[in-house]
Amino acid sequence: MKVLVCVLAVASLASAQFKCPPKDGQYEDARQCDKYYECEDGVPTEKLCPDGLVFDPLIRKVNKCDQPFNVDCGDRTELQPPQGNANCPRKNGFFAHPDPTVCNKFYNCIGGDFTELPCTAGLHFDEFTGTCVWPANAGRTGCTENSRKLKDGFECPKEAQVDASGQKTVHPKYAHPSDCQRFYVCLNGQEPRNLGCQVGEVYNEESQRCDSPENVPGCEDWYKDDPQVPLSKPKKNRK
Incomplete structure (x- = not known):
């Protein structure tokens, strides 16, 4: 009971020290980013944002509590004690x-x-x-590298891939070693993804596009035993 009385006394003292501007409204605390004062008829009432949110005086809404990454707290570096759990460091x-x-x-x-x-x-x-x-x-460290190696063992080459003009390819592509229809894409040169062409086409490593089998040496007969894929005439490589 004594502790509660002390807390209420401190809160009352803080509110007493805050001076409301002439206009009613909500105003930030000078030191604590998730604390604010609601002024009505010149009388301040101390308020706290929900745990995890902070007060943004620039928001033109009744609810001025927002995510920390959306708010510039400046010198208001203090926060209320966390009330979270094992999965949520703060409630929100x-x-x-x-x-x-x-x-x-x-x-x-x-x-x-x-x-x-x-x-x-x-x-x-x-x-x-x-x-x-x-x-x-x-810039995170300690992340598992499982996502950098596919189940079939493919990993993005460390050597950067360059295009015809000598520029580094942002998301390089690589042919699958045994499946003409499939190919790999390395997102940002690091994260491998196993992709495939639509049925009837194979990956053309030279043009780095899906193409007609007749235009890719070694893959001409890839669909010869598939009755759902009609035989097609060779077509020019796309550019």
Whole structure:
């Protein structure tokens, strides 16, 4: 009971020290980013954003509490004590997966309940921006390398692939060693993906496009035993 009285006394003192501007409204605390004051008839009432959110005085809405990565707190560096759990460091917000080796998934926490969400293939979650970005931009360490090696053993070559003009290829492609219809794409040169051409076409490594089998040496008869694929005449390579 004494502790509660002390807390209320401190809160009352803080509100008493804050001076409301002439206009009623909500105003930020000078030191704590998730604390604000609601002024009515010149009387301030101390308020706190939901745990994990911070106060943005620039928002032109009644609810001025937002995600930290959307708000410039400046010198307001203090925050209320965390009220989260094992999966949610704070009750609300976007957080990295609790397993530090899992970088391509993150948690969306609302009121302490979480939903696990995946990043788009090849991206890592960045808590500073609350979005999924390229691994080099996320700068996270300790991520598992499983995503960099496919089940068939393919890994993106360390040597950069260059185009005809000598420029580095951002998302290089590579032919599958035994399947004419399939090929690999290395997102950002690092994250391998196993893709395939539509039925009736094979991958042309020279043009780096899906093409007619007759235009790819060694793959001319790839569909000869497939009754669903009609025989076609050779066509010119696409450019």
